[in-house]
Amino acid sequence: MSAARTLATASRVLRQLRHDRRSIALMLLVPCGMLFLLRYVFDGSPETFDSIGASLLGIFPLITMFLVTSIATLRERTSGTLERLLAMPMAKADLIAGYALAFGLLAAVQSVLATGLALWGLGLDVIGSPWLLLVVALLDALLGTALGLFVSAFATSEFQAVQFMPAVIFPQLLLCGLFTPRPNMQPALEAVSDVLPMSYAVDAMAQVQRHADATGDFTRDILIVAACALLVLALGAATLRRRTA
Numbered sequence: 001m002s003a004a005r006t007l008a009t010a011s012r013v014l015r016q017l018r019h020d021r022r023s024i025a026l027m028l029l030v031p032c033g034m035l036f037l038l039r040y041v042f043d044g045s046p047e048t049f050d051s052i053g054a055s056l057l058g059i060f061p062l063i064t065m066f067l068v069t070s071i072a073t074l075r076e077r078t079s080g081t082l083e084r085l086l087a088m089p090m091a092k093a094d095l096i097a098g099y100a101l102a103f104g105l106l107a108a109v110q111s112v113l114a115t116g117l118a119l120w121g122l123g124l125d126v127i128g129s130p131w132l133l134l135v136v137a138l139l140d141a142l143l144g145t146a147l148g149l150f151v152s153a154f155a156t157s158e159f160q161a162v163q164f165m166p167a168v169i170f171p172q173l174l175l176c177g178l179f180t181p182r183p184n185m186q187p188a189l190e191a192v193s194d195v196l197p198m199s200y201a202v203d204a205m206a207q208v209q210r211h212a213d214a215t216g217d218f219t220r221d222i223l224i225v226a227a228c229a230l231l232v233l234a235l236g237a238a239t240l241r242r243r244t245a
Contacts, residue, residue, distance in 0.1 A: 002094055009098020010105075017072070017106070027068050027106050031060040031114045039122040050125045054205040055178050057118050058137050061110050062144035062198065063169055069103050069148025070161040077152065096237040099149055100142075107141030128208035132218070136204045139225045143197055146232040153236065172198035177206075197228035 017023060038056060042049040115134045118124040126133060151168060155161040175185070175193035182193050193199045204221035211218070 005094040006097040006101060009095055010101040013072075013099055013102035014105070017102070020072075023068050023072060024106075027064055028110050028113060030064050031110060032117050034060050035114060035118050035122060046123070049122070050209075052178065053118060053122070053124045054126055054133065054209045055176075055202045057114055057124070057133065058140035058201045058205050059173065059176075059178070059198065061107065061114060061137055061141035062147075062201070063165075065103065065107050065110070065141045065144030066148040066151075066169060067162070067165065069099075069145045070152045070155070070164065071148075071158050072103075073099060073149055073152040074155050074158055074161045078157070092237045096149060096233055100145060100233055103145040103148075104142055107145055108138055111137040111141050126209045127212050128210075128214075129212075132208045132214060133205070136201060136208065136222060136225075139204075139222055139229065140198075140201045143201070143225055143229045143232070146229040146236065150232045150236040172196045175199065176202045178202055197225050200224040200228075 035053065035057065038053065039049050111134055115130065115137050119126070119130050119133070147168060151164040152161060155164060171192075175182070175189060175196055176198040177193065182190050182199065185193065200221040204218055204225065207215050207218035207221065
């Protein structure tokens with residue numbers, strides 16, 4: 001793996017995204033818009049926004065980064081760009097790491113904007129440090145990026161990439177503990193939720209919401225989310241095809 005090739009790939013992806021205003025708007029503005037809408041849906045019950053706003057602050061970036069990354073990477077595949085790049089002396093890991101770095105930088109900007117809006121624009125009330133909230137939001141966005149890179153290997157069109165969302169994102173959304181505590185679920189579903197990364201992302205946000213300092217559970221949760229993101233990136237590199245089907 002070469003740092004120079006990874007940086008060159010990231011630079012190329014960022015230059016391309018700079019001219020794709022719709023994708024930039026989707027990544028940076030949609031999570032903020034959804035949080036804004038959610039705040040005023042619960043305008044008469046601000047405590048409800050406080051109870052679920054922190055969790056959704058992590059979920060919205062994950063979903064948007066999953067969509068944008070999977071579609072943008074698929075465009076590279078179908079246009080033949082990936083095939084030409086892999087014909088060069090470039091390792092698959094260099095390519096995946098470059099994409100992850102480029103989209104990761106955008107994920108960081110997205111997380112800062114969404115966290116700042118939620119805390120200081122919409123009055124989200126959490127006991128823990130805003131920095132801890134930002135860390136979880138960033139890790140969730142990076143996890144969405146990794147998942148998007150991974151599933152793009154199995155899609156042959158942008159429509160198929162979007163179709164992966166119900167299979168990859170929706171089950172995690174239902175089982176992550178957002179709608180009901182996971183111990184209250186049917187035992188089989190609780191066991192499934194225990195292996196889904198979004199469950200630990202929501203738990204980490206709940207720890208920040210309830211505790212002033214980082215707890216042992218918080219540290220465990222963010223390490224699991226980070227490990228899942230790295231694992232999915234490794235799987236993405238392993239499934240990257242040198243020829244476009």
